[in-house]
Amino acid sequence: MANFYVNTTEVVHKLPNNDRPKFYMFGVPSYTNMGDQAVSLAERKYIENEFPEYQYIEIIEEDDDYAIPIVQEHLQSSDIIAFTGGGNMGNLYHNHEEARRKVFSTFVNNLTISFPQSIHFEDNEDGEIEKQKSQEAYRKNPNLVLVARDAQSFHRMQSTFDNPVIFTPDMVLYMKPV
Structure with missing residues (x-):
């Protein structure tokens, strides 16, 4: 059973049934x-501050x-699909990249955003095989926007x-220092 994290106080196992557009964040650690x-x-x-009209729904990786088939069943054209950012795009963390491929190649009709990432495919046989798998999966989604969090990743994603591909700082910088 999927755990949909709709707010910070409770774990919800069913998607909300309301008219608000949804912002689905997959891959939450x-x-x-x-x-x-x-x-x-x-x-x-x-998302809560900048897109208040959207209901934010977290799905842990x-x-x-x-969650994928449940979200597919409830998906509306105005909903946004996203995958959490970080430093795990590439072949160094296979489980993260495989999850990302599934999400990107499944939700091809909605705006899909890969939040700011660093990318690294190793220069070896495994790196090349995994890069080709990612290229094939990402290519299936004409509505996918990739976001790089550093200049090197920006250029690697483009090539x-x-x-x-958009270049923006790591999302953690959105937080106010404490």
Whole structure:
């Protein structure tokens, strides 16, 4: 059963039934890497503040496979699909990249955003195979926008994928210092 994180006070197992457009964030980390947790929190705050008309729905990465068909069933044309940012695009973290490919190649009719990422495909056989798999999956989505969080990743994404690429700082910088 997928856990849909709709707000900060409860875990919800069913999608809300209302007229608000949804902003689905896939790949939300449930592990204890504090940097990734901070990125996730900043993304949520950004969407809640900058897109208040959207209902933000977090889907933790381990629930992506369960959630995909449920989201497909409820998806509206105005909904936005996103995948959390970080530093795991490429072949260094296979599970993250495989989850990203599934999301990008499934939700091809909605605006799909890959939040600010760093990218690295190793210069070896595994890196080349995984890059080709990602290229094939990303190519299926004509509504996919990639966001790079550093200049090197911006240039790598542009030379690796046909999708539009935007350059912006890491989402964690959206948070106010404490």
